[in-house]
Amino acid sequence: MTDPGSDRPTERPDGPAQVSGNVFHGPTALQVGAGNTMNVRYDVTPLSPLDASADELAAAVRRQWEQEAGLRRLLEPAPLPVRWQVSVRKAAGKVTGATAEGGRARFTPLPGLAAVTRDGLRQGGGLTELHAAYGGLASGRLLLVGPPAAGKTAAAVLLLLDALRYRANTAPPDRRALIPVPVMLSLHGWDPAAESPAEWAAGRLSREYTLFRGRDGRARALELLEAGRIALFLDALDEVRGKLRTAMVSALESADFRLVLVSRAKEAVLTAKRARLSGALALEILPVRPADAAAYLLNPLPELPPPSWDALARGLLDAPASTLAQALSGPLAISLLRDVYGDTDPVDELLDTGRFPTARSIEDHLLDHAVTAAYTARPGRPRPRHSPEAADRALRHLAVRLTEQDTHDLLWWHIPSWADRRPRAIAVGTVVGLLYGVLAFPMIWRMSGPVWACVLGPVAALASGFAAARLNRRSGDPxxxxxxxxxxxxxxxxxxxxxxxxxxxxxxxxxxxxxxxxxxxxxxxxxxxxxxxxxxxxxxxxxxxxxxxxxxxxxxxxxxxxxxxxxxxxxxxxxxxxxxxxxxxxxxxxxxxxxxxxxxxxxxxxxxxxxxxxxxxxxxxxxxxxxxxxxxxxxxxxTNLGVATALTAVQLSAAEGTPVRLMSFLEDARRRNLLRATGPAYQFRHARLQERLAAAPR
Incomplete structure (x- = not known):
């Protein structure tokens, strides 16, 4: 059965035209005789190894980021609308360089999408238009910029999920191979002087996805990248130091795959003065409109919202230039407000300009209550393992440590340097010494008699314990x-x-x-x-x-x-x-x-x-x-760094009151959307949260 004017078969969800994991080129029917015999032939082309790897990677990435988006509460309730416009900042070159109108395009539009034009980009748009710009941009270089807490990473995550859904559900199956799999990576740990973008990305893929483990995994990842079957979404460009950031942007010029870079606008402009990614299109994430913020806040509430929430929504709609509207112009503050205030809490107190004269004061108020709200038991949420006071004390200590080190990355293998190494070394030396003493005493007794056992047994225990303590002290250095x-x-x-x-x-x-x-x-x-x-x-x-x-x-x-x-x-x-x-x-x-x-x-x-x-x-x-x-x-x-980290957690618990099972606490804080994971490192949900916790009186 075919469409009129087409020789392609119509795909029916309940018919034989569905062959999972294969490309279907049939059926072809031949009727013989008086209508009582029909031979049906199916032409099925198996997926190539490269196609199979790309599909498996797409499934793994989708599972990963749907879970992460759930932890960040980007999907439930319905996400805030993403609005953007072409940036007027000098973070990239001319728009015509990105659209290649009248010139040669570096990338053809993805199947089902049209080429992006300068006039179309000037109109801006939302998430749907952002995906169209990503898939139809001739240069294949997209730069998402904006001020702090504007929702740049959230927009990138939603764009990545949209791209994965488009590849899986919307694109024609026989052309799916032409659509790259979007993968989001942090730029943390890349040395562009030692590795090309493709080599570095292949190494990261081989370490983060089991699909690419094994003898030929990295080579297969590199093959996908060089074939343009993967599109990289690179986050945290603004967190890289100036010279290294410039070197990264320069190295990305040679990348043969689509790129989406996420950066704060200030750092993007500073980088562009030294190294500009040719053909890049800079799109600025716009502030959330008061009407969108009000709709998002009222969405999970009953049809007739509580009076305090109704008053807050009316305040946003009636005064779009008010202090409250300015404070709730970013996704961070809006999501914090939903976290901090329950359905029956007096949220309308934020309308009091006497208590909250500036947008910054409202944001500080929300940040100050974020930890307490996350660790307060509420219906429908997992029961907290830690009290709000204990969690606040632990997170403040972590924020102070990271601020003193001038970093946002909490690397667990640096935690042993946060406490005095001597008590840990003494404990390890004591355990090893006792073990050697217990084992050495009967051996020496059997070989040389009780006298030598009493003499040499303690000596063996002291010597082994002292040597083990000295070795253990080395694990305290960053x-x-x-x-x-x-x-x-x-x-x-x-x-x-x-x-x-x-x-x-x-x-x-x-x-x-x-x-x-x-x-x-x-x-x-x-x-x-x-x-x-x-x-x-x-x-x-x-x-x-x-x-x-x-x-x-x-x-x-x-x-x-x-x-x-x-x-x-x-x-x-x-x-x-x-x-x-x-x-x-x-x-x-x-x-x-x-x-x-x-x-x-x-x-x-x-x-x-x-x-x-x-x-x-x-x-x-x-x-x-x-x-x-x-x-x-x-x-x-x-000399195990993991063991040293666990022992340091015990020291910190005694000295600072942090949880004994520190790594479990950090993972729990991530599930409660106070921390986020960037590769092997933890980061606070936002730099402003770290800044506020570090500045609070201890």
Missing amino acids: QPLPSAGWRDIFSRSAVRAGVVQWLMTAVGVWLTFGLLTDHTLPAWLCFLCTAPTGFGTTLVYGRGYELVAGTFIGVGTGSWFDGVRRDHSSPPVVDTRSIGPRDVWLHHIRLRLLLGLLVGLSVAVLIVPVATWTNGFWAGAPVGVGAGLWAGLTAGPV
């Missing part, structure tokens, strides 16, 4: 994460170097014992006990060099070791494959603990077989077990 995951530690080149080192060492040991000594070791024993040297070499050549530094299987800590690390190991990274900061923390703890166990086993395997072969089990095994235990402890929990 530092990047030493590893991004298994693939970064066990890279192909690192594993290859480890295998070569293992084989050479095994053959060397076997020849040495056979030719130069009276002891002949079996070949299997030589290969078994030298396997840890290959494992240690792999860690040294990968990103696990800190795990084996100073152990028996470490290559050393001198200049040669530093040279190997510098030549063969990638620089430390600041994010991991997990998306949320708490997931990153848990991933890091588990990874380091398991690697520490492997290091300990490797040391034990290195020493125990030879020692027991030559000296007997009771003489050789204790030495190997003790060395393996020490290596496992120092490579695992003693």
